Amino acid sequence: MRGKRAKQYKKLMQQYGLSYGFREPYQVLVDSGILRDADKFKMDLVGGLERTLQGQVKPMITQCSMRHLYAASSEPGVSYLIDKAKTYERRRCGHRPEEYPEPLSEQDCLASVVDPKNNKTNKNCYVVASQEIDVRKHMRGVMGVPLVYIARSVMIMEPMADATSDNREREERTKFRAGLKRGSGSLKRKREDDPDEGGEGKTDGVQGDSTQKKKKKSGKGPKEPNPLAVKKSKKSKSVESGESKKAEDVESSNPDPSGTIESGGKRKRRRKPKSSTEGAAADGSEAVNEE
Ligand SMILES: [Zn+2]
Numbered sequence: 456m457r458g459k460r461a462k463q464y465k466k467l468m469q470q471y472g473l474s475y476g477f478r479e480p481y482q483v484l485v486d487s488g489i490l491r492d493a494d495k496f497k498m499d500l501v502g503g504l505e506r507t508l509q510g511q512v513k514p515m516i517t518q519c520s521m522r523h524l525y526a527a528s529s530e531p532g533v534s535y536l537i538d539k540a541k542t543y544e545r546r547r548c549g550h551r552p553e554e555y556p557e558p559l560s561e562q563d564c565l566a567s568v569v570d571p572k573n574n575k576t577n578k579n580c581y582v583v584a585s586q587e588i589d590v591r592k593h594m595r596g597v598m599g600v601p602l603v604y605i606a607r608s609v610m611i612m613e614p615m616a617d618a619t620s621d622n623r624e625r626e627e628r629t630k631f632r633a634g635l636k637r638g639s640g641s642l643k644r645k646r647e648d649d650p651d652e653g654g655e656g657k658t659d660g661v662q663g664d665s666t667q668k669k670k671k672k673s674g675k676g677p678k679e680p681n682p683l684a685v686k687k688s689k690k691s692k693s694v695e696s697g698e699s700k701k702a703e704d705v706e707s708s709n710p711d712p713s714g715t716i717e718s719g720g721k722r723k724r725r726r727k728p729k730s731s732t733e734g735a736a737a738d739g740s741e742a743v744n745e746e
Pocket residue numbers: 517518519520548549550559564565
């Protein structure tokens with residue numbers, strides 16, 4: 456496989472891994488059609504899958520797909536395919552001949568295997584390798600199903616379906632937000648510390664700068680230089696900053712006590728690191744009682 460596509464597929468599988476927990480060996484559900492086409496194009500199906508997914512694969516075939524092959528066993532070459540398919544892991548779809556005298560269509564069978572509860576999730580992390588456009592169309596509606604097919608003797612992996620990538624982004628955003636909420640206490644603390652650090656002359660994050668500005672505005676500092684002006688003239692700053700920074704430091708230590716007034720919840724959190732050194736399990740509630 457050529458470099459660009461290989462890179463693209465590698466990235467895709469990494470995304471599936473990160474967002475949906477795909478791991479090697481990848482479980483690949485192959486249908487009877489891709490078995491046939493691989494054979495038609497003289498392709499090594501499993502080898503092709505491993506090159507495309509760039510990892511170990513575990514080929515699987517459902518009972519219904521096997522039955523479709525058996526039904527066509529009189530066609531030339533199919534018995535060879537049956538023997539080949541027998542070496543793959545049989546995925547018990549539960550569509551037994553007693554209940555289903557005719558095998559399910561591969562679309563219905565694969566749909567029930569990949570998403571048994573019909574809640575649009577691919578809980579078992581299956582890759583679907585199918586030559587049927589309708590199968591792939593259906594699977595695009597299920598979250599996180601890598602889809603593979605053969606087009607003119609080239610194995611193709613479809614780009615992430617819109618539903619899947621939308622969901623991925625949504626989940627990343629919620630994770631991000633959850634992270635912010637969880638870490639809000641420490642974030643606050645950090646922000647309060649930042650101006651001190653920034654005051655040392657490090658022209659770092661925008662965050663630190665903006666908080667500094669806010670503090671200056673709210674504080675009395677008419678004496679202090681315009682922060683924007685300070686930023687521009689870095690050289691003169693070093694001369695000036697000696698004194699003004701010290702004054703700032705005194706000031707920026709002031710907002711700390713004002714921060715504790717904010718609210719009860721935050722107060723607890725801020726107390727934690729000091730008081731919970733002995734009983735880490737004991738929560739902020741105790742720390743408050745001590746007061
Ligand atoms: Zn089935």
